[in-house]
Amino acid sequence: xxxxxxxxxxxxxxxxxxxxxxxxxxxxxxxxxxxxxxxxxxxxxxxxxxxxxxxxxxxxxxxxxxxxxxxxxxxxxxxxxxxxxxxxxxxxxxxxxxxxxxxxxxxxxxxxxxxxxxxxxxxxxxxxxxxxxxxxxxxxxxxxxxxxxxxxxxxxxxxxxxxxxxxxxxxxxxxxxxxxxxxxxxxxxxxxxxxxxxxxxxxxxxxxxxxxxxxxxxxxxxxxxxxxxxxxxxxxxxxxxxxxxxxxxxxxxxxxxxxxxxxxxxxxxxxxxxxxxxxxxxxxxxxxxxxxxxxxxxxxxxxxxxxxxxxxxxxxxx
Numbered sequence: 631x632x633x634x635x636x637x638x639x640x641x642x643x644x645x646x647x648x649x650x651x652x653x654x655x656x657x658x659x660x661x662x663x664x665x666x667x668x669x670x671x672x673x674x675x676x677x678x679x680x681x682x683x684x685x686x687x688x689x690x691x692x693x694x695x696x697x698x699x700x701x702x703x704x705x706x707x708x709x710x711x712x713x714x715x716x717x718x719x720x721x722x723x724x725x726x727x728x729x730x731x732x733x734x735x736x737x738x739x740x741x742x743x744x745x746x747x748x749x750x751x752x753x754x755x756x757x758x759x760x761x762x763x764x765x766x767x768x769x770x771x772x773x774x775x776x777x778x779x780x781x782x783x784x785x786x787x788x789x790x791x792x793x794x795x796x797x798x799x800x801x802x803x804x805x806x807x808x809x810x811x812x813x814x815x816x817x818x819x820x821x822x823x824x825x826x827x828x829x830x831x832x833x834x835x836x837x838x839x840x841x842x843x844x845x846x847x848x849x850x851x852x853x854x855x856x857x858x859x860x861x862x863x864x865x866x867x868x869x870x871x872x873x874x875x876x877x878x879x880x881x882x883x884x885x886x887x888x889x890x891x892x893x894x895x896x897x898x899x900x901x902x903x904x905x906x907x908x909x910x911x912x913x914x915x916x917x918x919x920x921x922x923x924x925x926x927x928x929x930x931x932x933x934x935x936x937x938x939x940x941x942x943x944x945x946x947x948x
Contacts, residue, residue, distance in 0.1 A: 639872050640865040643929040650809060650926065657816030666819055669826035670724055670760050672769055676731045677758040679711065680743065681720040683751035686710065691721055697746060698723050701739045702731075720755065731759065772830040776811070776837065780804045783841055787848070794852050798934050803844045806927040810836050813918040817911045828908040832915055840919030843883070844927045847875050851928065864939070868932040872924055883920040887913055 639646075670677065682689050687710075695708045702725060711722045725731065740754050787800035811833050818825055850871035858867055890913045897905040 636869070636873055637876070638869055639925060639929055640869055640932060643925075643933065646925040646929065650922075653816065654809075654812060657812065657819060660816065660819050664819060664822075667822060667824040669824040670726060671826060672766060673726050674760055675724065675726040677756075677760070678723040678725070678731075678736075678739070679720060679755040679757070680722070681718045681753050681755050682747065684719065686719050688719065688750050689721060689747055689752065693746070694721060694723070694743065697742055698725075698739060701742060702735060731757070768827075769830070772833070776833060779837060780807065783807070787845070790845075791848050791852055794848070794855055795931070795935055795938075799848055799931050802930040802934070803841060803848070803927050805930065806844065806922040807837055807840055809922050809926060810840050810915055810919045814911050814915045817914045821910070823907050823911070826907065828904070828911070831908060832911045835912060836915040836919055839886075839916065840923055843875075843879050843920060843923035846879065847871055847923060847928050848931075850874050851931075864932050864935050868928050872928055876924065879920060879924060883916055887916050890916070 691708045691710065695706060698706045698708065704725070704727065707724045709722050709724070711720045736757065743752050784797070784800035784804050787803055788796035790796065791799045814829075814832055814836060817823070818829055851868060854862075854867045854871050854874075855864075858870075862870070890909050894906060894909040894913065897903075897909060
């Protein structure tokens with residue numbers, strides 16, 4: 631793909647860093663201004679599912695929302711839900727609360743909805759109470775797993791690439807991974823997707839995928855440093871190594887991204903939001919992961935190595 635072309639990554643490293651820092655600032659501002667939407671599993675509450683007869687939209691969801699809020703005495707959200715197993719239309723009422731819905735209030739809500747929408751044949755399908763403590767515990771355990779995984783990656787890379795400053799290579803590789811995770815988080819915030827189980831699944835997937843590309847480039851750097859350390863600078867060796875791995879990295883990522891685009895399109899057409907909330911952030915994570923593997927992790931490592939090389943003569947003189 632890039633045969634005969636030499637791309638200068640080290641020369642443009644400041645542009646990469648400015649671009650990444652700008653994205654981080656935008657995500658932070660968006661999180662403050664727009665807020666971070668959390669799934670009910672992390673906030674706690676009650677899910678009430680109903681079915682109705684007729685075509686999609688036969689039931690006025692605004693009227694359902696108004697009725698539910700009058701009876702429950704607090705804000706609720708109402709969304710259209712198509713049940714593919716029963717092939718029937720329906721809607722779901724989401725009530726965010728630390729307390730479960732009592733049976734009397736639930737019975738009153740059911741009775742009112744069945745009476746108001748008698749012509750549409752509204753029926754309750756299920757009621758699910760969610761404890762926020764369980765969701766928070768799951769979320770914390772996943773974050774601990776991510777941090778623990780990052781430490782193991784640093785140790786692994788440190789020993790595998792000890793001849794090229796393994797500890798710094800591992801630290802910058804994991805720093806790039808956390809950069810990818812933050813970009814995925816920003817995708818959820820900017821697209822208004824609730825942080826749910828899919829968020830943790832995307833993070834764990836990106837962790838394994840991105841580190842693989844970075845290790846491939848580190849491997850090329852190690853080999854080229856062994857061959858050209860006396861004739862080429864660290865910057866030249868890094869540029870050479872990235873260019874040698876460029877076609878392989880982009881082709882692999884392109885094939886994976888293409889498959890996830892197909893999944894996203896099918897999920898969008900079929901209206902399967904649970905799959906779409908996983909596949910679309912995965913696409914963003916894969917693209918960003920490829921970018922950090924090529925432009926962030928190796929250039930940061932090279933910058934650090936050059937900094938150490940400049941400091942060494944000063945120490946010897948002292």
